[in-house]
Every structure is written in C-alpha cells, then in structure tokens.
Amino acid sequence: MSVDFSKYKQDFPILSREVHPGKKLIYLDSTASTQKPQIVLDAMDDYYHRHNANIHRGVYTISEEATELYENARAKVARFIHAPSARSIVFTRNTTESINLVAFTWGRKNLKENDLVLLTELEHHSNIVPWQILVQEKKIRIEFIPVLPDGILDMNAYKNLLEKKPKLVAFAHMSNVLGTITPVKEMTTLAHQVGAIVLIDGAQSVPHLPVDIQDIDAEFLAFSAHKMCGPTGIGALYGKFDLLNEMPPFLGGGDMIRKVTFEGFSTNDVPAKFEAGTPAIAEAVGFGAAIDYLSSIGMEEIAKHEQEIALYGLRRLEESGGIKVIGPHNQRGGVLAFDMSGIHPHDVAQILDSEGIAVRAGHHCAQPLHIKFGLPATTRASFYLYNSKEDVDSLIKGLDKVKMMFD
Amino acid sequence: MDDLYREIIIEHYKNPGFRGELDPNDYTYEDENPVCGDHIRVDIRVNDSGIVTEAKYSGHGCAISQASADLLMEAIIGKKVEDVKKLTKQDVLDLLGIELGAVRLKCALLPLKVVKAGVYGVGKESELSDLD
Ligand SMILES: Cc1ncc(COP(=O)(O)O)c(C=O)c1O
Numbered sequence: 001m002s003v004d005f006s007k008y009k010q011d012f013p014i015l016s017r018e019v020h021p022g023k024k025l026i027y028l029d030s031t032a033s034t035q036k037p038q039i040v041l042d043a044m045d046d047y048y049h050r051h052n053a054n055i056h057r058g059v060y061t062i063s064e065e066a067t068e069l070y071e072n073a074r075a076k077v078a079r080f081i082h083a084p085s086a087r088s089i090v091f092t093r094n095t096t097e098s099i100n101l102v103a104f105t106w107g108r109k110n111l112k113e114n115d116l117v118l119l120t121e122l123e124h125h126s127n128i129v130p131w132q133i134l135v136q137e138k139k140i141r142i143e144f145i146p147v148l149p150d151g152i153l154d155m156n157a158y159k160n161l162l163e164k165k166p167k168l169v170a171f172a173h174m175s176n177v178l179g180t181i182t183p184v185k186e187m188t189t190l191a192h193q194v195g196a197i198v199l200i201d202g203a204q205s206v207p208h209l210p211v212d213i214q215d216i217d218a219e220f221l222a223f224s225a226h227k228m229c230g231p232t233g234i235g236a237l238y239g240k241f242d243l244l245n246e247m248p249p250f251l252g253g254g255d256m257i258r259k260v261t262f263e264g265f266s267t268n269d270v271p272a273k274f275e276a277g278t279p280a281i282a283e284a285v286g287f288g289a290a291i292d293y294l295s296s297i298g299m300e301e302i303a304k305h306e307q308e309i310a311l312y313g314l315r316r317l318e319e320s321g322g323i324k325v326i327g328p329h330n331q332r333g334g335v336l337a338f339d340m341s342g343i344h345p346h347d348v349a350q351i352l353d354s355e356g357i358a359v360r361a362g363h364h365c366a367q368p369l370h371i372k373f374g375l376p377a378t379t380r381a382s383f384y385l386y387n388s389k390e391d392v393d394s395l396i397k398g399l400d401k402v403k404m405m406f407d
Numbered sequence: 408m409d410d411l412y413r414e415i416i417i418e419h420y421k422n423p424g425f426r427g428e429l430d431p432n433d434y435t436y437e438d439e440n441p442v443c444g445d446h447i448r449v450d451i452r453v454n455d456s457g458i459v460t461e462a463k464y465s466g467h468g469c470a471i472s473q474a475s476a477d478l479l480m481e482a483i484i485g486k487k488v489e490d491v492k493k494l495t496k497q498d499v500l501d502l503l504g505i506e507l508g509a510v511r512l513k514c515a516l517l518p519l520k521v522v523k524a525g526v527y528g529v530g531k532e533s534e535l536s537d538l539d
Contacts, residue, residue, distance in 0.1 A: 344445075344467075344468060344470060345469070346469035346470075346471070346472075346514060347469045347471070350412075362442060362444065370444070376444045376445075376446070376467055377444050377445075405412055405417070406470075
C-alpha cells in the first residue's frame with residue numbers, strides 16, 4: 001500500500017510562503033539543503049526555552065537534561081543508520097567536516113608517500129579536496145574511478161584500480177548531480193578484499209534511502225543533518241569503533257581530553273575525543289527530532305516516493321524538448337541536473353525564481369564531473385518527501401517561459 | 408523580472424557586437440566566477456595616446472555577464488585607459504539599466520573586474536576590492 005505524501009507538505013511552514021506576490025514557494029533544491037518540519041523547529045525551540053545549558057560538566061538539573069538530550073540524539077542517529085552503538089557516532093558540523101576529520105586523523109596517521117586513495121569522478125568537492133591536501137602534504141596519490149556516459153560507475157575500471165592496492169576507497173553513495181546510486185555494498189566488499197578502508201559520503205543517501213551501515217560494512221560514513229530535515233551546523237561521522245579508538249584526535253580543547261597538565265594531555269574516550277569544545281547542542285536536538293520525523297514516515301516509502309517523482313520529472317523534461325538531463329535513466333535518486341542548449345543555468349534559475357520555483361544553477365560543487373560531461377554548469381531540480389508531481393508540472397511550465405524569453 | 412531580462416540584455420546576449428579575441432593586444436586578462444564557473448577573457452588595444460581603440464571579450468556565462476561584457480566593451484572603446492581604471496560598479500549597472508541581487512551582481516561585475524585587472528596588471532588586486 002502506498003502512502004499519501006501530499007499530507008506531509010503542511011508539516012513544513014516555509015512551503016506555504018509566497019516568495020513573490022501570488023507565487024508560492026516551490027522548493028526544488030533539497031539536495032543543497034532541505035526544509036524543516038514544524039516538529040524540528042519546536043524541538044529546538046523547546047530546548048532553548050526549557051533546557052538550555054552546557055553539557056557534560058554541570059550537575060544541576062537543566063545541564064543534566066541538556067546532556068541527556070544531546071546523547072539521546074546521538075543514539076537516534078546510530079539507530080537510524082543501524083550502527084552497532086552510539087559510541088560509533090561522532091557529531092561534526094556537516095559531511096565536509098566528517099570527511100576532513102577522517103583525512104586529518106586517520107589519513108595523517110596511516111597514509112604515507114605514494115599510498116593510493118581511490119575516489120570516483122562523481123564526487124562532491126568535499127570528498128576530493130581533503131585528499132588533495134594530503135597529496136600536497138604527504139605526497140599520497142589519488143586515482144579516480146571513471147563515470148560512464150550514462151552516469152554509472154565503471155566497475156571494471158574499479159576492479160582494475162583495486163589491483164594497485166589502494167589504502168582507502170572513498171565515494172558517494174548517491175551523486176548530488178547525476179542522481180546515481182552507487183553499489184556501495186559490492187564496492188565495499190571488493191575494497192576489503194584488497195585490504196582497503198572504505199569511507200562513504202552519505203550526504204545524499206542517508207536522507208533519501210534506507211541505509212544499514214553494518215550491512216554495507218564500510219569503515220566510515222559521513223552525512224549532514226541539514227539535508228535530512230534537520231538544522232544546519234550539525235552532521236555526523238560514523239566510524240567502526242576500533243578504528244575511531246586508534247585514531248589521533250582532531251581538534252584540541254575542552255571535552256576531548258581526559259587529563260591536561262602543563263606537560264601534556266591524554267585524550268577522552270570515543271566519541272568525545274573528536275568533539276572538542278561546546279558542540280551544537282540545540283542542533284543535535286533538532287537532528288534527533290528530524291530522525292524521528294523521517295522514521296515515522298519510513299525511509300523505504302520516502303525513497304519510493306522520490307524515485308517516482310524523479311522518473312516522472314525525467315520523462316517530462318525530455319519530452320519538453322531542448323533539454324538534456326544527465327545521469328542514469330532507470331534507477332536514480334531525486335536529482336535532475338540538466339542542460340538547456342544556449343541558455344545559461346543562471347538565467348534559467350532566475351526566471352524560474354520569478355515563478356516561485358527554487359532550483360540551483362552552477363556546478364553544484366562537482367566541477368570535475370561537469371568538466372567530464374563538457375558542461376560548465378547545469379540547472380538542478382531536486383526532490384524530497386514534500387514534493388509532488390504537481391511541482392514537476394510547475395517546473396515544466398516555468399521552463400516553457402524560459403524558452404519563450406530566449407526565443 | 409521581465410525588467411531583469413530587458414530587451415537590451417537579451418539582445419546583447421544573442422547578438423553580441425564585441426565577441427572575439429585580439430592578438431596581438433596591449434592588455435589581456437581572464438578570470439572566472441568561482442560560484443558559477445562563468446569565464447570571461449578580455450583583450451584590449453590602445454593607441455599611442457593611451458586611448459582604447461579596440462576591445463573584445465570571449466568566454467562563457469549567463470545572459471547578464473555576457474551582456475555586461477558586450478556593453479562594457481562598447482563603453483570603453485574611445486576612452487583613455489586612465490578613465491577605464493576609474494569605472495565603477497554603478498557605471499556597469501547604469502549600462503545594464505537594472506537592479507541586481509548579490510548573486511547576480513557578481514555576474515554583472517565579472518567583465519569589469521577582468522578589464523580592470525587587465526589594465527592595472529596582476530598584483531594590483533587591491534584596486535578591485537570595490538567589485539567584490
Ligand atoms: C554528495 C555530497 N557530499 C558532500 C556534501 C557536502 O555537504 P555539507 O555541505 O553539508 O558538508 C554534499 C552537499 O551538497 C553532497 O551532496
């Protein structure tokens with residue numbers, strides 16, 4: 001039985017806003033950041049109204065409450081991705097910081113000159129640049145698993161690259177441009193066969209697909225709350241506990257230490273070891289509420305709903321003429337990046353905005369991928385649980401207006 | 408909105424008068440907008456009295472950046488290089504005849520940034536700070 005998703009739209013106050021007179025917001029940029037349901041806003045508001053205090057050190061009531069709320073959020077995140085324990089979840093600022101944490105702690109300790117890191121051509125800059133910094137700093141090497149013209153990873157090339165014995169394989173579970181869903185489990189198993197560690201950029205998969213990290217068996221998984229109905233300023237890094245335990249700390253300061261003397265310090269236990277300073281407490285509470293919200297709908301259902309809209313949108317865009325959508329044509333996430341010949345994405349996005357339609361224009365932090373596809377920029381429409389086929393119809397109408405203006 | 412895509416902008420975008428490259432040239436420079444990847448190159452020739460005699464632009468970008476480049480080339484031809492250095496953000500907006508939000512402002516100003524970096528020479532980025 002399929003769920004009626006139209007009822008969820010009203011959970012998001014911003015979606016009833018008019019952005020221009022008579023033009024209601026039609027939000028098609030959830031890949032960049034999602035909107036927040038009222039219950040997430042309420043949870044954060046309630047935290048500040050009733051429980052606000054610094055965590056972990058206070059013995060008074062509200063500090064204990066704040067600590068409990070913060071740690072409960074960690075447990076919710078762990079359950080959401082089927083992690084074995086909350087101790088495997090480090091709170092960070094976002095996916096970017098999670099990946100940087102791995103590069104600068106695990107990477108600095110374990111990667112040496114000439115060690116190979118495998119990435120894919122569809123990565124977001126946040127899973128390229130941290131490793132390029134290690135190329136500069138430690139002379140490691142990077143090779144890229146190619147993307148085939150239809151947006152799928154070249155698995156034969158991957159298998160060949162594995163023969164070069166990489167130390168780490170790091171890749172996105174879902175592309176934020178092509179919508180490609182990568183075969184994470186198969187890729188992880190293959191990487192493990194040559195002794196490589198696996199990091200998955202889950203920025204687009206954790207919000208949109210059911211993810212069971214123990215089943216995938218990757219060592220690390222990075223994601224952001226703001227892309228899954230939660231607030232900005234908080235994200236998570238899942239790591240296998242033994243690895244996290246052996247990794248050097250990331251930032252130094254309060255909370256991450258066990259003991260400090262004038263001579264030196266010893267580190268706190270995982271995950272506190274990686275959470276120096278006062279964390280984003282209200283945001284953690286909001287993150288937990290977002291996870292409750294998504295779980296109440298069901299990730300299987302959300303994935304199915306988005307896939308339906310994506311395939312409908314793909315068909316409508318291609319039928320409308322003069323538009324080329326990049327990425328796979330069968331199984332894909334709710335992301336449609338496209339090129340309108342002769343019309344720059346900035347102009348497309350600007351004219352759509354006049355109809356209240358929010359899409360993104362540019363290279364979407366995946367410049368190497370755009371170079372590969374020979375496009376300096378694309379226009380991107382992306383969907384979440386609060387979008388509908390009617391939103392796609394509005395997009396098509398808006399694009400007709402764009403074509404008319406440039407005709 | 409329909410203001411933003413005024414006839415003049417669409418016209419200069421679709422039928423540019425100053426697209427191309429000049430080789431040899433007296434000043435050449437190129438740069439891009441890191442947010443959207445728009446890329447503009449400008450080539451300029453000047454005569455012995457320091458007056459711009461020819462100016463061309465190339466590259467790719469949105470209608471606003473391309474129309475701005477085309478209008479700017481037209482505007483600097485016949486001007487002294489010293490006067491080109493004095494052109495401001497407002498001069499470009501006057502050429503385009505539109506109001507722009509922060510993001511699109513960068514599109515509109517990229518051509519002037521490139522022109523100024525060209526005539527000032529690399530290393531004088533401080534002269535361009537008002538265009539950021
Ligand atoms: C695949 C992918 N990885 C990483 C990121 C970076 O996420 P954040 O900006 O939250 O760190 C994004 C965001 O667009 C993304 O889509």
